[in-house]
Amino acid sequence: MPDQLSYFFNPRGVAVIGASSNPAKLSYGVVKNLKSHGYQGAIYPINPKGGDILGLKVYPTIADVPDPIDLAVIMVRAQLVPDALRECGKRGLKVAIVVTGGFREAGEEGASLESSLKGIAETYGMRIIGPNCVGVMDTHAPLDTTFITQMPKPGHMGFASHSGAIVGGAIDWAIEMGVGYSRILSLGNQVDVSISDGVNMLNDDPHTHVISLYAEGIPNGPRFVETAAAIYRDKPIVMVKAGRTAAGARAVASHTGALAGAGRAYEAACHRAGVLMVNSLQEQNDVAMALATQPLPQGRRVVLVTNAGGPAALASDQLDELGLTLADLSPETIARLGAVTPHDAQLSNPVDMLGGPQAEMYYDALKVALEDKGVDMAMALFVPQAITPVNDVARNVVKVAQETGKPVVCCLVGGMSIPEAIHILNENGVPFYQDPNRAARALAGLWQYAELQRRSDLTPTPVPGVDRERARRILRAAWKTRGEGFIDAEIAAQVAAAYGARVPFSGIAANVEEAVLLAQQAGYPVVAKLIAPGVVHKADVGGIALNLQDAEAVRAATERMIGGDADRSVMIQQMAPQGQEVILGAQRDPQFGPLLMFGMGGIYVEVFKDVAFRLAPLCETDARDMILETAAGKLLQGVRGQVPGDMEAVIDTLRRIGQLVADFPCIRELDINPLIVGPAGHGAWAVDVRMALSEQPE
């Protein structure tokens, strides 16, 4: 029995509920597209008025329609949708697309109407796409349930989009450019079928070679990450997300919060999920077109073949900035190129055939260059001029691309001369780019995915030696004492210690005598830290005294900090060994859950913004990569004769804290600032732990 979602693309019959015989209506357009865009199953327009539409019999209700039928496209007005859906359920339909808008996006009434749809679907075991969407297309099936006037050519780009308008724009663009699609899904409000389901439906389709996603929100972040992570090695996922910079970022007072926010969480999620992030629709199409049509490169070495130096130089700059390199051509290749290019051609890389090469030279030169073992991929560049027919250039590039096993992309720098050449390229599997930098970005996308495909597994692994029960007891006690908000630093340190973080001995003193007693227990030297209501950044108010060597020093510091204030107390703490100070933080993203931060500690965190983010929990590889993404991590490795820090201890602490915040959703945020990292083998000390709770620990 097929997966239920597959009925969206392979229904054995389609009903259009609310179909109109008026050609000005969108529902007429849906019937027309189903019929004229090649769907082979039965099409049943549904309308109480009866009659016929485009020669198809109109049925008064879905109940009247003969078998087999799997899919309904619902286009009646919002208030009538729940009943229509119920009828579909009774009739035994597997799937429905609710095109109608006016639900959640239209306000509270719409939202409550929308939530009823989910219940109806569950009752009847149906799956729903929408509401507020334009439906789906499969150019290979073929099936077109939308009212968009044309369907793109069959191709290998799959696209799932939150927004129907973006789908419309993409199709308008694709037809102009001769770009092919495999499946297109407009997901709308995602009351049931989500972007994660969209990923699965595109992954299940053998014609789809790349999954493009346009998202606004990600309703179930962890599920999306899990879904994408399960398939990204098989099929590339290229995602553009709107709202990366906007209100999603919570305003929290701590450093972590100020530096994190929705954009960082989204990036961390894409990293874990193996999703290629892009920032614009143009970049998405540029990269996806290459991934849809080209094999993956074995390395990062590019050859450029051109009739003009300028565009090739711009492409070289962009390749360099994106981490690709210009291939060094072998002497044999250069000699062979000499035989197939104009006598004055520049035979290094870029291979510049100057103003007027014959079109066939593009075939010959690319062929020879791609046969070089030192070349992993090629970009053909051409500026139209009177001598060389651009369409023939395109045909020669296509020919070589079809013969080689290496990626080839083509940049034509022009406008009025190239519309036909664009189609020759795109329709024959060579992506076209109008700008050299965009062609370079596309090649970089291929290499980026080739590397992603090979990276180590990032599935989180269990952290040994955590005492979850102890942490739970401490957290529960803290909740009872303080409720929501920050808990005592001393208590926070105990929670971290229960998960195996190394914290210095410490205790809270309400007065000078207690402070001296604690200092004796800890052993000199000690540190004194002010604990006072409303003081978050202790250093700013002289609330930290380091390296107190004896009772007298402890006495003086404590007196100064507490004064006569009964609300104040002092934490006396064993002084950690000297070492590099780093910061380690965690917070909770509304979409993706617990988010870890690592970076340079002390006053530097604010000016350098030298931080990396990951979803929690995380495996050792991911923790190590996270650390090494930062300058703090590079310093830990030892720079210019400095002693390397205990990298393994930092990795271990990161993983323990990651596990802690993953295990306890009640922890709203957590900062270890600083984590003092001793020399390799000497451990890392969580000297100051801050922790805030948002709910009762379970």
Added chain:
Amino acid sequence: MPDQLSYFFNPRGVAVIGASSNPAKLSYGVVKNLKSHGYQGAIYPINPKGGDILGLKVYPTIADVPDPIDLAVIMVRAQLVPDALRECGKRGLKVAIVVTGGFREAGEEGASLESSLKGIAETYGMRIIGPNCVGVMDTHAPLDTTFITQMPKPGHMGFASHSGAIVGGAIDWAIEMGVGYSRILSLGNQVDVSISDGVNMLNDDPHTHVISLYAEGIPNGPRFVETAAAIYRDKPIVMVKAGRTAAGARAVASHTGALAGAGRAYEAACHRAGVLMVNSLQEQNDVAMALATQPLPQGRRVVLVTNAGGPAALASDQLDELGLTLADLSPETIARLGAVTPHDAQLSNPVDMLGGPQAEMYYDALKVALEDKGVDMAMALFVPQAITPVNDVARNVVKVAQETGKPVVCCLVGGMSIPEAIHILNENGVPFYQDPNRAARALAGLWQYAELQRRSDLTPTPVPGVDRERARRILRAAWKTRGEGFIDAEIAAQVAAAYGARVPFSGIAANVEEAVLLAQQAGYPVVAKLIAPGVVHKADVGGIALNLQDAEAVRAATERMIGGDADRSVMIQQMAPQGQEVILGAQRDPQFGPLLMFGMGGIYVEVFKDVAFRLAPLCETDARDMILETAAGKLLQGVRGQVPGDMEAVIDTLRRIGQLVADFPCIRELDINPLIVGPAGHGAWAVDVRMALSEQPE
């Protein structure tokens, strides 16, 4: 009498030397374009064969041509160009365009041929564009000296390009898109007329509103900077440069060298020159189109008017990332918008008129929104669909743009539906963009230029209290002793001191006794630093001993460093006060001359790459901006309760060192690492000065 360069665009007669009657020849194309693209003066084809071309009499030599004549387009083969140019000189021509290629770009022989052209031009007081170029166009004059088949529409974008192919590609694109140009110059090898002259010629043209430049190398960097700096407040300059990442960067051993390189120098030059840098031809056109057609915004607040939420959300992200903001619309504006948009429109900003607004609503909504005092500029976005005619949308956007005094750009997200709308927009002064992010970039370009136009003057000001003669004497002595390469640190410090940098007392000791004597003179505590052949990074080999408190400590350190090695000596230096360590460096860029670097000192410079670059010398404002660009500068201001450092002393030292390297081209590179910055008012100490010479001091 007009400026001689003006004859390139307003000649009173044009000769085409080497004109052919064969329509397949490029020289025929030049005659044809002169004639058919509207040039009103006399056209004289020159060819010994005589006859006529396109009804124009062919003259055997330039000497035979009647007056008036100012410009020759020379298309004979390379070997014949010098003679042809000489004939032009004798005939009294003011200017010539050498289209012929095969000069410097073809090897040594061509290079020597090319250098002869310059001499001939000087002899006869002519100016030359080229060789190896495609000539010039002025769409308003009109004048077309190229063989490119079509001429763009008259417009306000001026373009000067190193590469002729890039010009060809741009024209091909412009015709397809209906984009207008004012003047286009293909500069080729720039044997005489350079990119700086190109800037002046575009600045002199009242039809040109924006100057676009495509450069590969900048032959005379300082002249380019001076030229651009003199005009950028009157006319924006948008530049793309190929070769930013490539071999231009010298490989030098010191930190400064490793971090600098051609790209940094280019950026510093553009900063000083007031040039907007872009990285691709696409970005250049996107920004230049807006600057050519739109007024400048008074602020950074943007309103988006759209028929689809998705593209507007992507535009919002991009605007945010580029430093613009979404305008907060006033309650009045929102009420008025309600009256002119569909009933279910979203009236916050973005103003989303949903799927099917009437085309006129674009006029009404934009008009209302632009009347809001809180709105500085507008982006209209539209995704084509069946209901609203896209051409009418374009016409309404044009109408509002022509009526408002604020900038308006338009994004149509589509392809097949929009070619006519693109022309309606571009030909009526509203720049069209296919991608929301590109439209956002264009608006950001407008704001970037508006800010640039208002910035303080960055012309370098004299530095008082420098003893140039003393510096010269010391440098000459050092050159005599050491020649090329690094000079003694002690000597280098004296040079810096002559320019007013504050250096600690120091001296060189060859043995323990001398070291102790020097330490007594300096006053304890002192620092001992190893001086040994081949040791560049002293800290790596234990060659620095800090805070030596007495003679015994000095003795021990000196013994350890020198050992029995007669080649080694030790510098004894007064210990600088504690403070923040920064690094200050200078090197010499082959294109732009002396380049200053400032950043975080110590081991951090390598991991953070927290550095800023400027051309030297520099004024106080520029020095301050430079410092504040870095995290080191932010730390100097005092972060989180830290005492602020002596910013004024750092500015002063930067300006002194900048003046030093500007005054003495013999200084190849210079590093002060660290410059120790005391608390505000306590000065900055150049503790370790390294300096290398490349030539004899003048």
